[in-house]
Amino acid sequence: MQLVISSVLSAADVAKLLTLLRNAPAGEGWLDGVATSGKQSAQVKNNQQMPEHGKVTQQARELVVGAISRHPSFMTAALPRRLYPPNFNRYTGSANTFGAHIDNALRTLPGAPGFLRTDLSCTLFLSEPDSYAGGELVIQAAGGEQAYKLPAGSLLLYPANTVHRVNPVTSGERIACFFWIESMVRSQEQRELLYELDMTIMAQRTRELQRGGKESAESVRLTGTYHNLLRMWAQP
Incomplete structure (x- = not known):
């Protein structure tokens, strides 16, 4: 099931997040996105993301986790047991696409022992869709491909075992939050x-x-x- 959940973040929260991310000090800003890639996805990944352990990332992460934890539709759909700490990516200029890939089944939890099983993937859109061209999140499903380009503050929850991609951003800037969920209900x-x-x-x-x-x-x-x-x- 691919589920769109609207208005997870308010316009004020989106603006606060974008200000944090765009004004990160030196050493806290955008890096090559291969940092969280597996071997297969690293071959097709060409974007940027915030450093996982940065202070700005942590501030932005706390805002996102607070919002999704208060959202009843998200909690009902995901039934989260554990979250991989949310991170943030950017597609613009020459770092503008992420080819077809499937997310790793297990991820090492940063700063904690053991692994997280990725039952669900989540993309929370932070850029308004008319502010950039391209950049659709495309998921391969049994009925064919489905493309998503959601309003800022809305998210897409989808099974982590699906093949998906982000189409090239040909103009503007696409900023989003992404993370994985281990659900209390595995099936x-x-x-x-x-x-x-x-x-x-x-x-x-x-x-x-x-x-x-x-x-x-x-x-x-x-x-x-x-x-x-x-x-x-x-x-x-």
């Missing part, structure tokens, strides 16, 4: 079922309350079913 199919069930429960509950009534016995039972499935499938 993609189970996560999708839980997400659809939870969205249905929330929609039904909203209708019931808007009509001035109380939550129905059916909503309570569906909520119980959701949590019992989560209890059965989750690995916290």
